[in-house]
Amino acid sequence: MKTALTIAGSDSSGGAGIQADIKTMCANGVYAMSAITALTAQNTTGVSGILESTPEFLASQLDCIFTDIFPDAVKTGMVSSAPLIRVIADKLRQYRAKNIVVDPVMVSTSGFRLLSEDAVKALKEQLLPLASVLTPNIPEAEVLSGEPIAGPEDMERAARSIGVRYGCAVLCKGGHRVSDADDLLWRSGVCTWFRGRRIDNPNTHGTGCTLSSAIASNLAKGFGLEQAVERAKDYLSGALGAMLDLGAGQGPMDHLHSLSGAFLGGPEERGCGG
Ligand SMILES: Nc1ncnc2c1ncn2[C@@H]1O[C@H](COP(=O)(O)OP(=O)(O)OP(=O)(O)O)[C@@H](O)[C@H]1O
Ligand SMILES: Cc1ncc(CO)c(N)n1
Numbered sequence: 001m002k003t004a005l006t007i008a009g010s011d012s013s014g015g016a017g018i019q020a021d022i023k024t025m026c027a028n029g030v031y032a033m034s035a036i037t038a039l040t041a042q043n044t045t046g047v048s049g050i051l052e053s054t055p056e057f058l059a060s061q062l063d064c065i066f067t068d069i070f071p072d073a074v075k076t077g078m079v080s081s082a083p084l085i086r087v088i089a090d091k092l093r094q095y096r097a098k099n100i101v102v103d104p105v106m107v108s109t110s111g112f113r114l115l116s117e118d119a120v121k122a123l124k125e126q127l128l129p130l131a132s133v134l135t136p137n138i139p140e141a142e143v144l145s146g147e148p149i150a151g152p153e154d155m156e157r158a159a160r161s162i163g164v165r166y167g168c169a170v171l172c173k174g175g176h177r178v179s180d181a182d183d184l185l186w187r188s189g190v191c192t193w194f195r196g197r198r199i200d201n202p203n204t205h206g207t208g209c210t211l212s213s214a215i216a217s218n219l220a221k222g223f224g225l226e227q228a229v230e231r232a233k234d235y236l237s238g239a240l241g242a243m244l245d246l247g248a249g250q251g252p253m254d255h256l257h258s259l260s261g262a263f264l265g266g267p268e269e270r271g272c273g274g
Helices: 017-027 055-066 082-094 119-130 138-145 152-166 207-220 225-241
Strands: 003-011 031-043 046-052 073-076 100-102 169-172 183-187 190-194
Touching (some): 003 017, 003 207, 017 031, 031 055, 031 082, 055 082, 073 207, 082 119, 119 138, 119 152, 138 152, 138 169, 152 183, 183 225, 190 225, 207 225
Parallel strands (some): 003 031, 073 100
Antiparallel strands (some): 031 046, 169 183, 183 190
């Protein structure tokens, strides 16, 4: 079985972060492992607290993983602070990690900062140059390129400038603000648009985490980048289109929508009472 590792923060409400990543990786047929950078006390309405791992303990998690079950792909999400970013970059270099998908998470869907202000510099200098592909949303692409984005041409310009600067492929996600669900991949000078069917579902908590984990899973299985992105978008559309509706705020998606089997149903579906 192919294997994937997520290096990210825990979301106690289960829709984003480590929890979304693990569900996504399992649904995409790879063995999932995790190194947790921070715990968040979070639900669909917001984040109420963050407790970071120490750099030493994060390093220890990564040593345990890389010296035993080597991941076929790695995804990074909430990396939280400069000292943790340094550890992640050092370990990825030390173990020559491959297929690295960097989701440059800065702010949660609910608007809470998940990357400290002074860590943006460390992210740019240490982590981005190690990425095989970077997956910024529009606000993140604006921070990384230093340019405002108002339309599809701006997305192409920003992806190109980020890709050239950091020497990696860049998937600029259209998401909810610009370009609906159309995402732009810049790779070695070539722009490719991935057209998404916009789904009328307000429950988009964790869409970014889910997409980057699905890309990592498909890279782990041996798909090329374009195919990995296409398959990841199909998976995401399925999870969003399942129209799960939980919580009082922007709720999570149904990550396991495509699973079927004997262990899924409850007593009502099985017709055997409580
Ligand atoms: N309503 C929608 N219907 C279909 N696809 C969508 C919708 N909203 C977002 N997407 C897709 O979800 C993926 C993640 O994009 P998005 O811009 O939402 O990421 P993000 O802002 O990083 O997510 P997060 O809210 O988790 O931080 C992209 O492929 C985007 O096109
Ligand atoms: C832990 C965590 N990582 C990422 C996101 C981005 O949505 C979130 N809300 N929480």
